[in-house]
Amino acid sequence: MTTQLMTGNEAVARACYEAGVKLVSAYPGTPSTEITENAAKYDEVYAEWAPNEKVALEVAIGASIIGARSLAAMKHVGLNVAADPLFTIAYGGVNGGLVIVSADDPGMHSSQNEQDNRLIGRAAGVPVLEPSDSAEALEFTKTAFSLSERFDMPFIIRLTTRTAHSSSLVSLGERKEKPLIPYKKNEKKFVMMPAHARPRHLDLEERLSSFMAYVEGCGLNRIEWRDKKIGVICSGAVYNYVKEALPCASILKIGVSYPLPARMFKEFAAGVKKLYVIEELEPMMEDFARSLGIKCQGKELFSIAGEIMPWEIASKIGGKEQEMLPAAAEIPARPPVMCAGCPHRGLFYLLGKHKLVVSGDIGCYTLACSPPLSAMDTTICMGASIGVAHGMEKAAGEDTSRHTVAVLGESTFLHSGMTGLLNVVYNQSRVTTIILDNSITAMTGHQHNPASGKNAKGQTAPAVDFEQLCRAIGVKKVLVTDPYDLQATEAALTECLEFDGPAVLITRRPCALLVKELPSAALTVDNKKCTGCKTCLKLGCPALGFNEEGKAFIEQTQCAFCGLCAEICRFDAINKEAAQ
Amino acid sequence: MTGVNNILIVGVGGQGTILASRILAEVAIAGGYQVKISEIHGMSQRGGSVMTQLRFADEVFSPVIEPSTADILLSFEMLEALRALPYLKEGGELIVSKQELLPMPVITGTAQYPADIAERLLSVVPDAQIVDALSLAKKAGTVKAVNVVLLGMLSRHLPFDENSWLQAIRKCVKPKTVEINLKAFALGRG
Ligand SMILES: Cc1ncc(C[n+]2csc(CCOP(=O)(O)OP(=O)(O)O)c2C)c(N)n1
Numbered sequence: 001m002t003t004q005l006m007t008g009n010e011a012v013a014r015a016c017y018e019a020g021v022k023l024v025s026a027y028p029g030t031p032s033t034e035i036t037e038n039a040a041k042y043d044e045v046y047a048e049w050a051p052n053e054k055v056a057l058e059v060a061i062g063a064s065i066i067g068a069r070s071l072a073a074m075k076h077v078g079l080n081v082a083a084d085p086l087f088t089i090a091y092g093g094v095n096g097g098l099v100i101v102s103a104d105d106p107g108m109h110s111s112q113n114e115q116d117n118r119l120i121g122r123a124a125g126v127p128v129l130e131p132s133d134s135a136e137a138l139e140f141t142k143t144a145f146s147l148s149e150r151f152d153m154p155f156i157i158r159l160t161t162r163t164a165h166s167s168s169l170v171s172l173g174e175r176k177e178k179p180l181i182p183y184k185k186n187e188k189k190f191v192m193m194p195a196h197a198r199p200r201h202l203d204l205e206e207r208l209s210s211f212m213a214y215v216e217g218c219g220l221n222r223i224e225w226r227d228k229k230i231g232v233i234c235s236g237a238v239y240n241y242v243k244e245a246l247p248c249a250s251i252l253k254i255g256v257s258y259p260l261p262a263r264m265f266k267e268f269a270a271g272v273k274k275l276y277v278i279e280e281l282e283p284m285m286e287d288f289a290r291s292l293g294i295k296c297q298g299k300e301l302f303s304i305a306g307e308i309m310p311w312e313i314a315s316k317i318g319g320k321e322q323e324m325l326p327a328a329a330e331i332p333a334r335p336p337v338m339c340a341g342c343p344h345r346g347l348f349y350l351l352g353k354h355k356l357v358v359s360g361d362i363g364c365y366t367l368a369c370s371p372p373l374s375a376m377d378t379t380i381c382m383g384a385s386i387g388v389a390h391g392m393e394k395a396a397g398e399d400t401s402r403h404t405v406a407v408l409g410e411s412t413f414l415h416s417g418m419t420g421l422l423n424v425v426y427n428q429s430r431v432t433t434i435i436l437d438n439s440i441t442a443m444t445g446h447q448h449n450p451a452s453g454k455n456a457k458g459q460t461a462p463a464v465d466f467e468q469l470c471r472a473i474g475v476k477k478v479l480v481t482d483p484y485d486l487q488a489t490e491a492a493l494t495e496c497l498e499f500d501g502p503a504v505l506i507t508r509r510p511c512a513l514l515v516k517e518l519p520s521a522a523l524t525v526d527n528k529k530c531t532g533c534k535t536c537l538k539l540g541c542p543a544l545g546f547n548e549e550g551k552a553f554i555e556q557t558q559c560a561f562c563g564l565c566a567e568i569c570r571f572d573a574i575n576k577e578a579a580q
Numbered sequence: 581m582t583g584v585n586n587i588l589i590v591g592v593g594g595q596g597t598i599l600a601s602r603i604l605a606e607v608a609i610a611g612g613y614q615v616k617i618s619e620i621h622g623m624s625q626r627g628g629s630v631m632t633q634l635r636f637a638d639e640v641f642s643p644v645i646e647p648s649t650a651d652i653l654l655s656f657e658m659l660e661a662l663r664a665l666p667y668l669k670e671g672g673e674l675i676v677s678k679q680e681l682l683p684m685p686v687i688t689g690t691a692q693y694p695a696d697i698a699e700r701l702l703s704v705v706p707d708a709q710i711v712d713a714l715s716l717a718k719k720a721g722t723v724k725a726v727n728v729v730l731l732g733m734l735s736r737h738l739p740f741d742e743n744s745w746l747q748a749i750r751k752c753v754k755p756k757t758v759e760i761n762l763k764a765f766a767l768g769r770g
Contacts, residue, residue: 005605005615109620133616166643167605167617243641311646329665332691334592334683335625367626372688537688542627545682546689555682557723 006170008163011134012073012101014170015141016045017507019097020178022068025050025059027415028444029075029517030110031291032103036073037447039457044175049447049456052382052415053078057100064098064154065190067180069145073101076117077381081416083120086154092126092190092198093152093207095181097145100126103159106280107307112362112381115306116281121147121156121258125204127211128156129220132239134168140255141222149181153204158257160280162237162307198213212259218580223268230317231272233265233285233296238278241310246318260288265278276301276317280308329410338367340543341512341560344436346483346576348375349539349568350490351405356497359389361408361417364443365436372540376407383416386424386433393429402497407434411441411449412505414464418473424502432496432503435466436483438511446514470504483507486567512560523554523561529573535573581651584637585613586645587734590664591656592681594629596727599752600654601632603731606748607740608636616643626722627684629660654734656713657681658697674705675733677713677726709733716767725764728753732768742769 006014014280016024024047026036040047050056053074074082079102084102102120105111121128123326131137137159144155154298188196215221227248229245234242235254242251252268254260265288269275277298278287286298301316302308312539315322338345348368351358352375360376361364361384389406408417413435425429441447448454453463470478477499480494489507496503532550543558544565552573554565566574587604598619605615613636620631643760645667652744653668655661656673661676668674678698685691694700701708711733717725728749735745747761753761 005602005609005617161620162618162643165619167615167616167619168640168643169609240641240643245642309644309646310642330694331659332683332685332693334627334629334663335658335685336628337684339626364626370684371690373682390627534689540684540688542682542684542687545687 002172003062003169004172005167006134006138007034007133007165007167008134008137008159009103009165009559010038011170012141012157013042014072014172015138016388017042017171017175018138019070019142019145020176020453021045021071021095021145022178023047023060023063023070024073025056025070027051027053027056027078028441028447029053029078029103030444031105031159031161032073032075032078032101033447034164035101035103038122039071047456049449051450053082054085055331057082060098060100061089063084064094064096066095066183067481068096069178070096071099071101074103075111076102076104076115077111077113078102079120080115080116081382082483083124085121087124087156088197089190089507091192091197091204092559093153093204094148095183097148097180098143098154099157100154101157101159102283103161103164105161107161109161110364112379114281116159116284118257118284119282121158121285123178125208126156126258127151127256128158129255130158130236130257131163131255131543132253133163133166134170136255137163138170140220142149145559147211151214151287151325153207153211158236160237163441164236178219179226208259215256215259216254216261216263221261221264222253222255224251224253225271228271229273231275232269232317233268233277233289233301234279235285236280238280238308239286240555241308241313242278245310245314245320254285257284260285262292263290265294269296278302278308278313280306295530308479316577318470335370336367337370337540338364338543339474339512339514339560340541340558341562343483343507343509343512343528343562345373345541345562346486346564347407347434347436347489347507348373349564350486350493351375351407352538355403355491357392359385359404359406361385361406361412362443363409363412363436365407365409370540372538382412383420386417386420389428389431389433390420390424390429393431395425398430401430401432403430405432405434405497407436409442410435410437410439410451410466413466414450418469421470421475421502422473430499430501430503432493432499432505434493434505434507437506437508439463440511440514442511446511463527466506475502475504477501477503478506479504480506480508483509484562484564486564512562515560522556523559524575525552525554526573526575529571531571531573533570536569539564539568543563584635586638586650587634587652587654588645588650588664588667589632589654589656590660591630592660593630595630595656596724597630597632597656600727600731601634601749602636603728603752604734605636606751607738608634609743610744610748611740613637614640615639615649618643622668628662631664649650652734652737653732656730659683659693661701662694662697665701668705672705673737674701674708675730675737676701676708676710677730678710679714679726713768717764720764720767721760725760728761728764729768732765735765735769
C-alpha cells in the first residue's frame with residue numbers, strides 16, 4: 001500500500017478519485033480551494049470552477065440526480081450562498097452520492113466571519129461528518145458517498161482550516177468506477193412544489209431517524225476509554241489537541257457532528273467522573289449533552305470565538321502551567337499588502353485622492369482598506385458592494401452617488417455582483433460601479449473564472465465580454481481603462497461620477513504575479529530631485545522605502561516596474577529609464 | 581530521538597517556506613517517522629508573515645507547535661525570527677537568513693524596523709546562526725533557492741543522511757530546477 005503526505009484538501013480530492021466520483025464543481029474560497037485544484041488533476045474526474053457556490057451545488061445536484069457521484073466544495077460562507085438548493089435537496093434526496101464540503105475557518109485566518117456550519121447541517125437536516133486529519137478526510141469522504149446513496153441524503157464534510165491545511169500521512173487506494181445509477185423520472189422526489197415537498201419533509205425526518213439509528217453503532221464515532229477521572233467529548237482538529245494535551249483522558253471522539261449519538265453521549269457521561277465538551281465556535285455538542293440532562297463543562301472554559309489550541313486545553317483542564325508569549329510590543333506587524341505592481345493600487349490611490357466613499361467588496365483589493373491607501377468604507381460579503389452603494393443613494397439622495405463608488409473584482413462581479421448592477425439599472429440609481437478586471441480569481445491563489453479564457457483543467461474556454469454584458473443589462477456608460485495609466489483612469493472616473501445614470505468603469509490589467517516577462521525599464525530615485533515629500537509612499541507599495549537621508553528609494557528585487565510612483569511624483573524624481 | 585521534534589519555519593509570504601517544509605517532511609518520512617505539518621496561508625501570499633509548523637516522531641497528534649517548545653526555528657527573515665522567537669524552547673537552535681524585508685507599517689513610517697535584531701536574537705540564543713543565505717542562493721544560480729540553502733544549513737542539525745535530503749529535493753522541486761536546488765543545498769550544508 002502506498003502512503004503519501006497530504007493536506008486534508010488533497011485527501012478529499014483523492015477520495016473523489018477513489019470513490020468513482022464523476023463531477024466536482026466549486027467556487028474557490030480559503031481554506032477549501034485546493035480540493036478542486038487537486039480533483040482537476042485526475043483525468044477520471046470532471047472538475048470545474050462555477051461562478052458561485054449556488055451554481056456549484058446545483059451542478060453537483062444535477063449530476064447526482066442523473067446518477068453520478070458528485071461533490072461541491074466551498075468555504076463556510078459559500079454555503080450561505082448555496083443554502084437555497086441545500087435546504088431543498090435535503091427533502092428530495094439523491095440518486096448518485098452527493099457530498100458538500102464546507103471548509104470552516106475558526107479564528108478567521110482568511111475570512112470575514114467564523115460561522116459554524118455544523119449548525120447549517122442541523123438546520124437543513126443534512127448529516128455532517130467531521131474528519132480530524134487527512135487520513136480521515138479521505139476515509140470519511142468515501143464513506144459519505146456510500147452513506148449518501150444508502151440513506152438517500154446529501155452529506156456535508158466539514159473541515160476547518162487546521163484539517164484542510166494540515167498535512168499527515170494517507171494510505172492510497174485504487175479508483176473504483178461507479179457506473180451511473182439509472183435515472184428514472186420521479187417528480188414527487190425532485191419537483192419540490194408544496195404538494196410534493198410536504199410529504200418529502202416528513203420523509204426527510206424518517207431518513208434522518210434511520211440514519212440516527214445507524215450513527216449510534218457506526219465506527220465514525222468512538223469511545224476511547226483511558227483514565228475515567230476525566231472524559232472529553234470532541235471532534236475534528238480538537239481531537240488531536242486533546243490527545244496531545246490530556247494523554248490520560250477518556251475521549252468520546254465524534255465523527256458525525258450531526259445527528260449526534262444520544263446513547264453514546266449517555267454511556268460516556270456515565271462512565272467518567274468529570275466531563276468536558278471541547279469544541280471550537282458554537283456549543284453544539286455541549287447543548288446536546290445538556291439537552292440529555294448530562295452535566296458538563298464547555299464554553300465557560302473555552303471561548304465561543306476563535307480557535308482552541310492544545311496548550312489551552314493542557315492548562316485549563318490538565319492544570320499545566322501555560323507558557324505565556326511575551327508581548328511583542330516593539331515588533332512591527334507585517335500585515336498582508338497589495339503586491340508590488342498590483343493593478344488595483346492606482347485606482348485606490350485615486351479613490352483616496354478624491355475622498356470618495358468606497359462601497360467595497362472581497363478580493364485582493366480589500367487590502368486597500370489598510371493604510372496608507374485607507375480607501376474602503378464597507379466590505380460585507382461577496383457582491384455586496386453594488387447593492388450597498390445603491391441603498392446609500394436611495395436613502396440619502398442622488399447626490400450621494402456623486403462621491404460614492406461601488407468597487408469589486410471581476411470574479412466577485414460574476415459571483416454575485418451582476419444582480420446588484422441589474423438592480424441599479426432597474427431601480428434607477430446613478431451608482432458608479434468599478435470592476436477591477438485582472439481576469440483571475442487572485443485572492444484565493446489564482447483560479448480561472450469565466451473571464452480568464454481558461455477552465456479549471458487549464459483548457460481554453462470562452463471569456464465573458466464585460467462591456468457587452470453591462471450594456472445588455474442596461475448600463476449606458478461603460479468605460480475601460482488601464483489602471484497603470486493614472487491620468488486616463490482619473491478622467492474616466494470623473495466622467496462616470498458626473499454621468500447622469502448608472503455607469504461602469506472597468507480597469508483592466510492582468511494580475512502582476514502572473515506577468516511572466518519583466519519589463520526592461522528599471523525604476524530608480526534621482527536623489528538630487530527627490531525632496532522627501534513622501535507622496536510616493538502613499539501608494540502603499542512594498543517596493544518603496546524611505547532612507548536615513550530623507551529620500552525615497554526603490555527596492556530593486558521587489559519593484560514590478562508598474563511606474564505608478566513615477567506618475568505621481570511631482571518632482572520628476574523617479575526615473576523609468578536611467579538604470580536600464 | 582525521543583519525544584516529538586518540533587521545527588518551526590517562518591518567513592514572509594512568497595519566500596518558499598512551504599516547499600521547504602515539504603522537503604523536510606519527505607526526509608523525515610523516509611527516516612521512518614510520522615509527520616504532521618500545519619500551515620496557515622491564504623492572505624499570506626500577499627507579503628504577510630507566514631508560519632509553517634512541522635512535527636515528527638513515532639506518533640504525532642497535534643500538528644501545531646506550542647510556544648517555548650520548538651527545537652529548531654528556521655527563519656527566512658530577521659524580523660520574523662524575532663517575532664517567532666517565543667516559540668523556541670530553551671536551548672533550541674536558531675538559524676536565520678539575514679535578509680531584511682520592510683513591512684508596510686515601516687514603509688509608511690508608523691513603525692520602525694528594529695536596528696538591533698541580531699543582538700536581541702543572540703542575547704536569547706548565543707549560538708544562533710545568522711547567515712547570508714541570499715548570497716549563497718545567488719551563487720547557486722537563483723535568489724529563489726534561498727529556501728533550499730537554508731534547508732542545507734538545517735540538515736546539519738538533523739539526524740538524516742545527506743542522500744535522503746537529495747532524494748527529497750529531487751522529488752519536491754520542479755524538474756527544471758533540480759540541479760540549481762541541489763547546488764543550493766550543498767552550499768547551505770557547507
Ligand atoms: C461566498 C464567498 N465565496 C468565496 C470567498 C473567498 N474569496 C474571497 S475573495 C475571492 C475572489 C476575489 O476575486 P476577484 O473579485 O476577481 O478579486 P481579485 O482577488 O482577483 O483582486 C474569493 C473567492 C468568499 N469570501 N465568500
